[in-house]
Structure formats: structure tokens, C-alpha cells
Amino acid sequence: MLRGFYGAGAGMITQQRHSEMLNNNLANAQTPGYKGDNASIRSFPEMLMQAENVGAAPGGRNELIGSMNTGTYMQERTPNFAQGDTRQTENNTDMAIVQGDVPVNEEGNSGALFFNVANEDGDLRYTRNGSFAVDGEGFLTTAQGNYVLDDAGDEIFVNNEEFTVDAGGNVFDDDGEELATIDISFAAAPEDLVKEGDGLLAVPEDEDALPTAIGDDDINYDINQGFVEESNVDLMRTMSDMMESMRIFEANQTVLQAYDQSMERAVNDVGRLQ
Structure with a gap:
């Protein structure tokens, strides 16, 4: 009994x-x-x-x-990293990663792509939440104030002006001058990433940072400005x-x-x- x-x-x-x-x-x-x-x-x-x-x-x-x-x-509990639907917002600070063909890992699952951001301590983190904003100093940030990073690992300064972002993540000002390139990282096994809240993900302790997807011919993606990727919760x-x-x-x-x-x-x- x-x-x-x-x-x-x-x-x-x-x-x-x-x-x-x-x-x-x-x-x-x-x-x-x-x-x-x-x-x-x-x-x-x-x-x-x-x-x-x-x-x-x-x-x-x-x-x-x-x-x-x-x-x-x-x-x-395992995160499902399937692509969510994109929704048009017409807000130039909103961006969505539209994932194309990416390598498949040993378990037969596709990898995932992420924006690079710095948390409040300045440590590298990853997110799919592209609902960005421009802070009072003119830097591109997440809704929580975390800086969005470029391909050099630096903060992206847009000076509170209108800017455009092409499909490759290149940021241009009103005069067509290139300001930065938004860095996109690739995780071959995204289920191993650790959720930290506010949409931020981290690599497990003692593991290297994710590699960049920029310039990798095996990874295809577009960044759609004026769109956000919605949650993939059914x-x-x-x-x-x-x-x-x-x-x-x-x-x-x-x-x-x-x-x-x-x-x-x-x-x-x-x-x-x-």
C-alpha cells in the first residue's frame, strides 16, 4: 500500500x-x-x-x-527553437531573424541563430527577441536596455536618427553611410543553451562563445527590419x-x-x- x-x-x-x-x-x-x-x-x-x-x-x-x-x-524541459511567425510592425528598431538553411546536428535537429547582446554586467548573451529600441545616448538596445552588439563585439551607435538595416544585418544612416553590421551567432545545439530570463540565453559554463554566422556559406538567413518574430508557442x-x-x-x-x-x-x- x-x-x-x-x-x-x-x-x-x-x-x-x-x-x-x-x-x-x-x-x-x-x-x-x-x-x-x-x-x-x-x-x-x-x-x-x-x-x-x-x-x-x-x-x-x-x-x-x-x-x-x-x-x-x-x-x-527542452526549448523548442523552431522558427516563429513574423509580424510587421513598421517600427524601424524592430528586427526579425528569418532562418533559412542551416547545418543539422548529430541528433538530426537544425541549429538556431541569435542576436548578440551584452547583459547588464557586460557579458555576452543571445536572444531571438528583436523588439529593439534606441536609448537616450543613441545606442541600439533590447527592450530591457541591453546593448545590441555588432560583428566586432561593440555597441551599435545610431545617434537617435532614422536608420535602415539590410537583409545581411548591415546598418546604414540616412545618408547611406554604413554604421555597423549586426552580429548573428549560430548554435549547432541550441537546446544546450541556458535560459536566463528576459529572453536572454547563455552558453553553459566553461564553454566557448557561439561562432558567428556572418560569412558562413552553409548558413542562410535574412534580417527583416520593421518585423518581429512572434513566440512559437501553440x-x-x-x-x-x-x-x-x-x-x-x-x-x-x-x-x-x-x-x-x-x-x-x-x-x-x-x-x-x-
């Missing part, structure tokens, strides 16, 4: 974590460039059950009863998954309550026999 407690409890914890992930996806469904997470739910290893000393004779034989499942757990599917997760949670809760009532009756019966 105690094993039933553990199995039902594990199922409830799994679905609670799954629901938290789905809620986070929903909360960011309108965030430009947001990549939704997918859950990997697994079962604990099965255990073989056997009955010992079966039979009337002393030292009877052991008989195999069968396997027993000991519950489930959420193994990991609202209908996410809502459906949330309802399913809630039903599974409630089913495990019912099982747990049934075990609890059975245990209570067993304890009461033992008390009456004493």
Missing part, C-alpha cells in the same frame, strides 16, 4: 511541474522571439516482484509475480495539454485519497483488535 502512496505522489509532482512549464509558456505567448519548452516525462525503472518460499514445505520455491511500475518523473495545444495535465493530477490525487482512506481503516481495525 505504501508503494501506492509513492506512485500516486510521484505522478502529482510530475504533473505539477508540467503545469508550471505550460503556464510559463502561456505567460510568454505574446513575447517576441520566445521559444516554448517541451517536457520529457519518463517512468522510473520497473521492479520485478517475486514471492518467496511458495509452498507448504520448508524452504519452498520462489515464484516470479511480474513487474511493478514505481511512478513517473519529468526528466527535463496556444491551442498548450491549453489542451494544461487540461490533460490537470486531469492526470486529479486522478492521482483521487488514488492518493483512496490509499489514505484504506490506511485509515486498517489502522482503526488494528486498534479495535488490541
Whole structure:
């Protein structure tokens, strides 16, 4: 009976974590460039059950009863880096990476492209959120004030003027003079990147920075000015998954309550026999 407690409890914890992930996806469904997470739910290893000393004779034989499942757990949450739809905003500070052909990694998954930005500590970070702005000093920044970086790793100064960006990420002022080239980095295994909030991603500790995609003939992309990439969260599917997760949670809760009532009756019966 105690094993039933553990199995039902594990199922409830799994679905609670799954629901938290789905809620986070929903909360960011309108965030430009947001990549939704997918859950990997697994079962604990099965255990073989056997009955010992079966039979009337002393030292009877052991008989195999069968396997027993000991519950489930959420193994990991993996970001889905599929391209999101682009939406026109006609704001010249908005930019969207439209990903073309890129190399495929050993797992058969396509890599992903990112804007390079500097976080508040000046460390290199990556983002797909191209909803940019120009700060009071004339530098191109993210909505949170992080500087967008060029192919030299420097901040991009546009001097609060109208500017244009071509498909290759080259930035020009009103006179057609080139100001900078927006750096784009390529991640062959984007699922290994670490989410830090505000749409920022970092490489794992002790790993090198992502290589640039500029000049790589195997990587094709366009930067569309006046557009933003929308979140790739599927609202209908996410809502459906949330309802399913809630039903599974409630089913495990019912099982747990049934075990609890059975245990209570067993304890009461033992008390009456004493």
C-alpha cells in the first residue's frame, strides 16, 4: 500500500511541474522571439516482484509475480527553437531573424541563430527577441536596455536618427553611410543553451562563445527590419495539454485519497483488535 502512496505522489509532482512549464509558456505567448519548452516525462525503472518460499514445505520455491511500475518523473524541459511567425510592425528598431538553411546536428535537429547582446554586467548573451529600441545616448538596445552588439563585439551607435538595416544585418544612416553590421551567432545545439530570463540565453559554463554566422556559406538567413518574430508557442495545444495535465493530477490525487482512506481503516481495525 505504501508503494501506492509513492506512485500516486510521484505522478502529482510530475504533473505539477508540467503545469508550471505550460503556464510559463502561456505567460510568454505574446513575447517576441520566445521559444516554448517541451517536457520529457519518463517512468522510473520497473521492479520485478517475486514471492518467496511458495509452498507448504520448508524452504519452498520462489515464484516470479511480474513487474511493478514505481511512478513517473519529468526528466527535463527542452526549448523548442523552431522558427516563429513574423509580424510587421513598421517600427524601424524592430528586427526579425528569418532562418533559412542551416547545418543539422548529430541528433538530426537544425541549429538556431541569435542576436548578440551584452547583459547588464557586460557579458555576452543571445536572444531571438528583436523588439529593439534606441536609448537616450543613441545606442541600439533590447527592450530591457541591453546593448545590441555588432560583428566586432561593440555597441551599435545610431545617434537617435532614422536608420535602415539590410537583409545581411548591415546598418546604414540616412545618408547611406554604413554604421555597423549586426552580429548573428549560430548554435549547432541550441537546446544546450541556458535560459536566463528576459529572453536572454547563455552558453553553459566553461564553454566557448557561439561562432558567428556572418560569412558562413552553409548558413542562410535574412534580417527583416520593421518585423518581429512572434513566440512559437501553440496556444491551442498548450491549453489542451494544461487540461490533460490537470486531469492526470486529479486522478492521482483521487488514488492518493483512496490509499489514505484504506490506511485509515486498517489502522482503526488494528486498534479495535488490541
